[in-house]
Amino acid sequence: MNWLTDFIRPRIRSLVPQKEVPDNLWTKCPSCEGMLFHRDLDEALNVCYHCGHHMRITVKKRLGMLFDNGTYETLELPKVPFDPLKFKDRKKYADRLRDAQAKTNLKEAITLAKGTICGQKTVIAAFNFSFMGGSMGAGVGEAIVRAAEEAVASGSALVVIPSSGGARMQEGMLSLVQMPRSIIAVEMVKEARLPYIVLLTDPTTGGVSASFAMVGDIHLAEPGAMIGFAGRRVIEETVREVLPENFQTAEYLLEHGIVDQVVPRAELPETIGRILGLLMDKSACCSDTGKTKKTRKTGTAQA
């Protein structure tokens, strides 16, 4: 019985082989199989311009498209114990961690940044799925606490963008306690009456979905994102229930009242900005923000 993180492996397997080779100028859409020219795909924010399928996007690109003018400051990640359990399966966790760091050029499965969205001060904590499936251990949990502290200290909104298979089991119970720890972080932001928005992206499952990701003031989701507690395969295999094809998709969750809106990627900056304005900017006239909104550049290129 392994419904927490069982689905990470198949998902990684299905996603990693996608070619990221720059000299291959064409990519095939995994949904409609249409051919996509890499520069056009990049401009379309990794959304298939034939069928609208949302592919994963790097954190760098994500932050660049969300923050005003593509400018933001990254925050240093807090230090946490490296491989606290000295965990070893067929491979040492310490080696897996080092490999992930080398492969992604990142320290952990999360990146923290601050800047403004439609003029509203915002701290973003964005998950890197390519780093061990975006799994949450002490490093990720501590980073969410750090993001919350920064939001409170600077009077910013907090936006967390999960893309994670769940808890990082190589950290054992230390990863499970990140569920309450990340919710404590959210509590700090809520007590300061600052907005906490969750942008659910593909995938958000297991211990990540059952913690900070489900206690947002606002839950937004990207089209087609897989969001749920137990993996589809686990449900099919252990309970043998028949599941609808769109089970656990963002659209399915919208229907079941779990997310507020499903928002196409290109509309995210405007939507998040508008919500933050409504929640944070109490001045009667918002025509200024309206203008900022229209003239703001989506700075994917310079990020």
Place this chain on the structure above:
Amino acid sequence: MSQLDFEKPILELEGKIAELRHVSGGSEVNIADEISRMQAKAARLLEQAYGKLTPAQKVQIARHQERPHFKDYIEKLIDDFTPLAGDRAFAEDYALPGGLGRFKGYPCVIIGHEKGHDTESRIKHNFGMARPEGYRKAQRLLSMASHFQLPVITLVDTAGAYPGRGAEERGQSEAIAKSIESCLRADVPIISIIVGEGGSGGAIAIAVADRVYMLEHSIYSVISPEGCASILWRSATHAEEAATALKLTAQDLKALDLIDGIIDEPVGGAHRHKDQTIANVGKTIEAALAELTPWDTNSLKQARRSKFLAYGRNFQA
């Protein structure tokens, strides 16, 4: 699985003793001698086996069907127990019963997983795997506890939250997350005991407490060893290694400072000594309550937060 494989020689011996007793019926002294010799041997074997339990063996014991369940703890420790049902929205969840009662005379709220004790009750209680309704009822009881300033006792014993279509559709993740949030917001002391299996999110949903204790042979883990093995070793046959690597025993977790204490089980485990085990749990709850009473709401909540925020921060990097 009412027999543990490592206990087989002991169980065989115990069987023989029972047989001898049966046939001896007041005959020669040497049979009585033989019986007491075998009894001593059985006790020695038990002591040996329980003195060096592996994590995988502890997993088996933690899941043993004869271990005391929620119902047994209520019967022995709680007076005036008054079960409270339902999440006021969808259903009652028999996997996660709760209610009001008196512990040593003191009124409190009790919530816990119930796995059931025979086929019929196991099905009724869904093998202790709660659905969103269970966690929403927990939220309701936690806020009622705050309202009436009653301490909360939670007893954890679940393989995990139920993975099913309906559970997903009704927001299993949200229900668990909000249950954790409710624990953090509670204005009253919460004491949690892992009495059997502490299975991932479905367990911690009701175990974000001021004091967290584990029974000596209980387990608490982010994932089952079988699940972990099938992902990381690509085969569930490596569950024993996974059980060790996950550091899921009470002893491991105490050493990692992730729980507050271990409650002794008599030699041979809770499944052999229900009453003694339940009494030990009662003593621990009593001591914890004495420590936490009276309470100042704000400092209590602050201390609970600090306690969880401290997890992992003192490890050597």
